[in-house]
Amino acid sequence: MPAAQPITAAPSAVGMSAAALARVDGHLKRRYLDSGRFPGTQLLVYRRGHIVHNAVQGLADVERQAPVKANTIFRIYSMTKPLTSVAFMMLVEDGRVALDEPVAKYIPEWSNLGVFLGGIAPTFLTRPPARPMLIVDLLRHTSGLTYGFQNRSNVDAAYREKKIGEFELAGTLDAMIADLAGIPLEFSPGEAWNYSVATDVLGYLIGKISGQPFEQFLHERILDPLGMTDTGFFVPPDKAHRLAACYAADGKGGFTLYDDPAKSSYLKPPGFVSGGGGLLSTSTDYLTFCRALLNRGELDGVRLIGPKTLALMTSNHLPGGRDLTEMSTSMFSEATNAGVGFGLGFAVTMDPAKTLLPGSRGEFYWGGAASTAFWIDPAEQLITIFMTQLLPSSAYPVRRELRTMVYAAISASNL
Template identity: 75%
Template sequence: MTTHNSGSPEASGMSSVALARIDDHLKRRYIDAGRFPGTQLMVYRRGSLVHHSVQGFADLERKVRLKGDAIFRIYSMTKPITSVAFMMLVEQGLVALDDPVHRYIPEWKNLGVFQAGAAPAFMTRPPSRPMQIVDLLRHTSGLTYGFQQRTNVDAAYRDKRIGTLDPEGTLASMIADLAGIPLEFSPGEAWNYSVSTDVIGYLIGRISGIPFDRYLKERIFDPLEMADTGFFVPAGKAHRLAACYSADAGGMVPARSPGATSGLTLQDDPATSPFLSPPGFVSGGGGLCSTATDYLTFCRALLNGGELGGVRLIGPKTLALMTSNHLPGNRDLPEMSRSMFAEATYSGIGFGLGFAVTINPAKTLIAGSPGEYAWGGVATTSFWIDPAEELIAIFMTQVIPSTAYPVRRELRTMVYAAITDSNP
């Protein structure tokens, strides 16, 4: 299942010269300049892996070169997998998108909307309507992330360590804590990047009767032979876990010799990483580790209408629903977003059920196609799928935050520039 046919770029309507230019760009602008330790890029088009490059280091301190089987913390690239897993339950008739969330989480039935005050003495008003399942999948639930740092509600999340990179407690304790914190806004009235997908992970376990992590393994990872994807890295694979770094304050740094660490601060040492042991909090919003190869397998199943190698995750009509813009009135993110941070640029971008969706390429000011869908992780990993061009791109590195550099915009521009015979 993880075997990807390789072919020449030209045979799939792409330019090998233009693709090589991307590698040169990544090496010169990011690796040699001390901004990224190393990079891995996969470009897949029309049934073939037409480009695969691995450059730089997995671990700068130990001078370990990056290899093609490196394991990365994919953080919020967990969200599309969790969302697909949930839609498998929808297809089975076990839950509906317009179901009220309190049907499955009764303690949330009387959640109010923030008016004033601070924890524990919040003043609230009733929401204009109950939170629905669809609100969780499209981030219109009224939930938030503490790192948004906009409101007293965000502060309450930080106090409870809800939605951090290293969360405490369990999914059940998160649900209990959220029952005591008001919503940022009435469900459906705005878009706010949030712990909503962690709640989806909790609901998968609650509705299926199978622990969330086991559900993903049995229903997605094992059938697709995604053997290197999971919520922790087992001992026998620990040597493949890349180090994770923080971009130093000030952003751009002077050029340096390869291997030096100026511009980067070690954030998670692979020798002592919490990802080496099973987590107490199984995060459907950001807990997975994976490889570029495994994630390409997942993306290939989506590009193929929800099926790969005889293994069907979801039906093509369900996938079409997931990759439609679900923001009310077909609005884009700038019209609805209250987020200080998200793994997407905004103009011309809507949001589906687990993915950002391009609705107007001209407004994005980046080459692309209507209906292309994507997401990324806080350590600067990213992917996108373009059904019109039969294209997938997977990018891996390990630098927090993903907003430090405009690499995603550059990659989209350069990958699309490599297409020589675009589909109409």
């Protein structure tokens, strides 16, 4: 049976302050909505088994003056990655694949991938990698792959030329895999951390290893069992009126329309099914997924993965126990790096003091390109989900502000 929806409780019943949570809403309204920086927002806070705050403000569609509602459907972009990573780890639990296997075992055309030394596409100078790319490198972003929109190197430029990993996804997963066979790696696997199309590759591998389309596997193993009926790679016609518009920051404190919900490509099934950034969802649906993770991989009798597997996923897997400041070469990151490691699909807080933010050791999180975000804090039994639709996520420090203000609303800590 699908998971039951949690009961709403007064913040005081679970050790939180209603007045402090109201201040978060006031901050969002003054700083981001009244100023014209964001079109609309939704903030959902869950603690100790109850929803204690679920506030919607502003507009989901400015052009049509449609307000954000509790069931508004948002593009969650890279908040797709944790779902894909959990799906892949299900195959690991099934004994179908292992983390230390070379990726080339499943993608033979990648057997001779070199590491970039110089040149431009299609003539690159490369060297052999120090070691093969492993499955674990895909999950923790140490594969040597990249994203074209980082605009940093000739390798990035080759991605852009092939339209690999762009927001407006083109082609198919199979075509991406074939194209990547002709582009060198940014670095030898395991030597650095770089945000990349690696999770899209995981989606491809899920399809290849499971023998069924990636999107079918995701529905059958995660979305349908949990009752996440508003989550998918496109919005069906009967729900199209709930799709928010997506906007892009204009660099002047305002925004312009990026994706009109009445004309969006998300209104039909995609040709490219992106495990790295293709899903749409609601705050309620995403909360269901997060609750299963907070509950050690199970919710209302539906077990996604075992607690030991989840513990493995939410441990820091960066070589040598380093954090992202020591390993990241990425110019595009959803993480604040100091004191933060990376697990198998999530950023993981290792040392809250180094982050200069309140929080707990062992909390795990990520965000999406349109400024959406979530975090799960097992120590405090806390989940926070923030939804909006503004590209890029680096436009404003809203995630840091939310982290500070939501934790300030805890009046009785579990620690």
